[in-house]
Amino acid sequence: MNGKAAVRDPRHVIGQGDAVLVTGAAGVIGRVVVRVLAEAGMRVVAADRVEADADGAERVMVGDACEARFVEECLTGPEGAVDAVVHLAAFPAPGQASEDVTLVHNVQSAYLVLDGAGRAGVRTAVAASSAAAYGYAWAERDLSPPYAPIDEVQPSVAIDSYGLSKVVTEEIGAFATRRWGIPTTLLRFPFVGHGQRLAARLEQVQEDVGANRRELWTWLDTRDAARAVLAVLTSGLTGHHVLNIAAPDSTTSEPTAELLAKHHPDTAIRGALEPHGSLLDTRLARTLLGFEPEHGWRSVSTGEPAA
Ligand SMILES: NC(=O)c1ccc[n+]([C@@H]2O[C@H](COP(=O)([O-])OP(=O)(O)OC[C@H]3O[C@@H](n4cnc5c(N)ncnc54)[C@H](O)[C@@H]3O)[C@@H](O)[C@H]2O)c1
Numbered sequence: 043m044n045g046k047a048a049v050r051d052p053r054h055v056i057g058q059g060d061a062v063l064v065t066g067a068a069g070v071i072g073r074v075v076v077r078v079l080a081e082a083g084m085r086v087v088a089a090d091r092v093e094a095d096a097d098g099a100e101r102v103m104v105g106d107a108c109e110a111r112f113v114e115e116c117l118t119g120p121e122g123a124v125d126a127v128v129h130l131a132a133f134p135a136p137g138q139a140s141e142d143v144t145l146v147h148n149v150q151s152a153y154l155v156l157d158g159a160g161r162a163g164v165r166t167a168v169a170a171s172s173a174a175a176y177g178y179a180w181a182e183r184d185l186s187p188p189y190a191p192i193d194e195v196q197p198s199v200a201i202d203s204y205g206l207s208k209v210v211t212e213e214i215g216a217f218a219t220r221r222w223g224i225p226t227t228l229l230r231f232p233f234v235g236h237g238q239r240l241a242a243r244l245e246q247v248q249e250d251v252g253a254n255r256r257e258l259w260t261w262l263d264t265r266d267a268a269r270a271v272l273a274v275l276t277s278g279l280t281g282h283h284v285l286n287i288a289a290p291d292s293t294t295s296e297p298t299a300e301l302l303a304k305h306h307p308d309t310a311i312r313g314a315l316e317p318h319g320s321l322l323d324t325r326l327a328r329t330l331l332g333f334e335p336e337h338g339w340r341s342v343s344t345g346e347p348a349a
Contacts (some may be wrong), residue, residue: 056126061086069236089104101119149211153214225282228283229287231287255301287335
């Protein structure tokens with residue numbers, strides 16, 4: 043659907059009093075998403091395989107998103123199907139399980155949740171993809187994008203199973219939209235954090251700027267990740283979309299064009315690049331959702347508690 047005119051439909055707008063299932067609700071991003079959606083007046087069903095903080099959630103479900111019966115129970119409560127799904131449950135990086143398990147786990151949970159949401163008549167679904175879907179972040183050899191800023195049509199060159207799991211998760215979203223008509227929006231997040239987690243990342247990048255070349259010095263504040271989820275839910279977008287969501291700036295004080303010249307010399311600069319601008323092109327999210335991140339690290343207090 044990317045690139046085509048977006049169609050909005052009020053039947054897919056999620057608002058106050060609507061029930062939203064959040065999977066991965068106990069995680070770094072999930073906890074903030076639960077709070078932001080609850081603050082927007084939504085009734086949150088918080089699902090995770092560990093008990094999620096009930097703060098803001100109307101219902102807490104503990105179980106495995108790779109089990110069909112548990113997912114069904116989460117999607118349908120006493121009052122019928124939830125209105126929306128935010129699917130965040132996944133291994134969020136390689137190394138937490140073997141490569142095959144990472145792939146199967148992320149794909150199976152995405153299939154059960156997104157296809158199940160369509161089948162249940164849920165009105166819209168949002169899921170976390172990752173900038174790792176492009177393939178650079180976790181590749182076991184150095185790869186460079188053909189051009190930057192990287193837009194959503196740049197093809198994946200993934201050679202790691204986590205990146206592949208996100209490519210397939212996006213395909214599952216497209217599949218659910220084709221099969222059931224449910225709107226699906228997949229958000230490509232780079233490293234997400236704020237507070238201590240962000241401070242640790244910034245320190246790491248500062249110590250060795252080149253070591254972050256694979257992540258292209260991109261990042262996103264956790265609160266902006268949650269705001270992007272809310273923006274999708276309230277947008278009424280129909281169809282299937284894949285959107286980059288990233289902070290406007292990089293994680294280093296070195297100018298972005300210099301970083302590229304030094305660490306990705308074969309990458310062409312295409313279009314406008316701010317002096318410290320992100321190498322992820324976020325114009326599509328701005329166009330479709332009116333979404334602008336609020337947080338750049340230069341204006342953030344890194345003394346806040348970890349997300
Ligand atoms: N944090 C990042 O930097 C980042 C970047 C890009 C994309 N993402 C994506 O965002 C999503 C959330 O990431 P996060 O950083 O909050 O990760 P996290 O590990 O902090 O949270 C994930 C949560 O999902 C739960 N979970 C995992 N598998 C489950 C299952 N089968 N059933 C039920 N619960 C399960 C975990 O218990 C955990 O609480 C993931 O899909 C991840 O791939 C994260």
